[in-house]
Structure formats: C-alpha cells, structure tokens
Amino acid sequence: MFLATINKTEKLLYLSYIGNVGVEDLQRSAGGLAAMLADLPAGFRILADLSRLESMDLACVPEIGKTMELLEQHQVGLIVRVVPDPAKDIGMNIISVFHYKNRPRTATCETMEEAAKLLSL
Secondary structure, X not given: OEEEEEEOOOOEEEEEEEEEEOHHHHHHHHHHHHHHHOOOOOOOEEEEEEEEEEEEOOXXXXXXXXXXXXXXXXXXXXXXXXXXXHHHOOOHXXXXXXXXXXXXXXXXXXXXXXXHHHOOO
C-alpha cells in the first residue's frame, strides 16, 4: 500500500510505504499526488516513511523515477526518508541520482522522531 497526504501549513508532503508495495499501488495514487503538489509552494519538503515497508516489487522502480521527476518539477526543497532497517533500503539514493537533476537536500533517518526533529515538526 502507498499513501500520500499533505500538510499545507508545514509545506510538507508525507509519503508512506506500507506492507508489500506493487506498481499498481504507485500508479493508483499518481493522479492524486499530482493534485496535492499543486497545493504546495516551491521549496516544499517531503517526509518519506519506509518504516512499515515489508517489500517493494522491482517493477516499481520506473514509477518511483516518474514520481521523483514530478517532485522535481514542483521544486522540492528537502527530502527526509525514514528507513529504520538498512536491509529495507530500496535504493532511493541511487534512483534519485538519475531523476533529481537539481539535487535537492536529502537526509535518511532511522526513526520518525529523528525525522521530525530534522523537519522542525
């Protein structure tokens, strides 16, 4: 499952990857994600929560790349990822090299508390 929501006041896009994520999960939410980004200003921040991710299908890589390109078009300023288990790192840093041409600031945290502190939430 993949969930996305925004907090306009905090200029924050929250992305949550839960359980076993397949390409259908990402494709199903693509239109909604584009609509949410229209409500965020340039320089917005992302909190990507992978703490509940069990697995992700390799077929998701192209869809993640498209999402990254969409985020860059909307001028993302900071990306904070929560990845408590390094074995579940799905290669976001590698994928981002190919899809974030402007290289937004990125940080990876082990806990949501650490991420919240980094985002001043």
